[in-house]
Amino acid sequence: MILLIDNYDSFTYNLYQYLLMLDKEVLVLRNDNVDVAEVDRIEPELIVVSPGPGGPESTGACRVIVETFKGRIPILGICLGMQVIAHAFGARIEKALEPVHGKVRVIRHSGSGLFESLADPLNVTRYHSLIVERASLPDCLSVDAESDTGEVMALSHKRLPLWGVQFHPEALLTEGGISLLGNALKQADAWRNRE
Template identity: 30%
Template structure:
C-alpha cells in the first residue's frame, strides 16, 4: 500500500505504508543514530514529532520488551528508507510494523531519506503529514500552514502522580518532564532512593520530601512553555544539589536568568562530540533537542559554561558559580548511544556527599 509524506514547503514523497493507517501531522526531524530505533521511537522528547532515521535499515532486530524508554510512545510517525519484515534477533517479539499497528503510529518507507534530511538541514525543521496516497497534497499543505501545533507536550508526557523507586542510598527527587527510563535505571544501579514527581511540582513540595538531591529530566518542546518548572527551580537553587539533563538543562539556565532559542534543525543522534572545557576531554554523546541556551545570555548570570559542542560551538553544559548545581544538554544515560559521559551520575552523587559532609546546605 502506498502512502505520502507531505511537507509544508510543498515537497511530496510517495512511499510504502507500514504501521497504522491513521493520518498524522507533526514537526519532521531527523536522527543520525545507526542503532537504537526502539529507544528513539519510545523517547518522550519526540512527543508529536515525525522522526526520520538517516540510517537506511530499520527494524532488523525487531522490537523487544527491554529497550523501551517509556511505556507509551508519543511520536506521530516514523520515516525510513527500508524497514525489515523479518527481524533476526533472539529477543525480538514484534516487527516494527506490528508494534506500530498496536500503538497507532503510522510509518512510511521506501523514500529518499537523504534528500529529506538535506531539505531539513537547508530550511530547518518543517511541519509534515503522513497521509494516504489519495490525499490531495494542496489541501494537506494548506492545512499544515494553517495548523498551530499544541505546546503542552510536557504536560502530556509527564507522570500525573508521584511514585517511588525505593533504594537504600541517597534520596533523589526526579522531576519528570518526559523522563527516559534510562535516567531512572542509572540511579537504580547506584541504589538511590528515587521519588519521581510531576512536572508541576512546586519548590515547597520538593523540600517537603527531604531529598538529598534533585534530578531535572529531559522532555519535549520549548522550555519557556513550562514556567511553573522555572519558578520551582528558582526556589531550590542553593538549597538542594541538583543536576539537569536536556530540557532540565534549559530550564536551569532560564531559572538563572539566561535565555534559550530554537535551533535550525536541532541535535538528534548518538555521535555528537562534546568538549569539557576544564580538561579538554571529548566525549561522544547521545543528543535529542531543538532548543539551546544562548552564549550571550550567560554573561550576566551566576552560570559558567562547562561543555561545548565541537560541531557548532553551542553550549552543552553549565554549572552554578556558587550553588551545587550543574546541567548538560546531552544524555549521559545514552539509550541509545555511547556511555562516555555516564560518570556524570557519579559526579552528582559525589556532590551530594560533599555537601552532606561539609554541611553546606
C-alpha cells in the same frame, strides 16, 4: 533520596534506572504533580530535572522549584532541565544551529565537576532543537562543555550546587553517562558536607 522530576519524556525511566544503578532511592514525580511544599516535605539529596519536549515554559513547576531550592538542595538538569536552570538565571533559549535528534556528537569539556575522569573529547547522544544562548549567560554560570560548533553542552553555577547537561547521559551511546551521574552525586554530597 533523589527526586526526579519528569517532564513527560520517554527517557525519564532510563534516567531512573541509571540512578538506581548508583544505589540511590529515586522518587519520580511529574512536573505538574510536584510543588515547593512537596519538595520541602521530601527533602531530597538531589533534584534531577529531566529532559522533555518544548522549552522551559512547558515544564510545569520546574522553574519555581529551581528558583526556590537553588542553594538549598543540589539540582541537576538534563537537556530541557539544563535549559530550565539557565532560563531561571536569566539566560535566553534559542533554536540550535541544527536540530539534533538521536545523534552521537563529540563535545569538549572542562575535565572537572561532572566531567571528572571522563574522556575528552567525549561522545554524547543529543536529542534537542533548542539550546541555551551562550551570549545571554549570566556571570554566575560557567560553560563546562561545548559542541564542536561552540554550543553550550554543559554548565554549572560558580557558587551554588547547580549543574546542567544539554545531552543525554542516560542514552546508551553516550560514553561515561553513568559516571557523569555518579559525579553529580559526588558533587552534591561534597556540597552537603561542606565545612
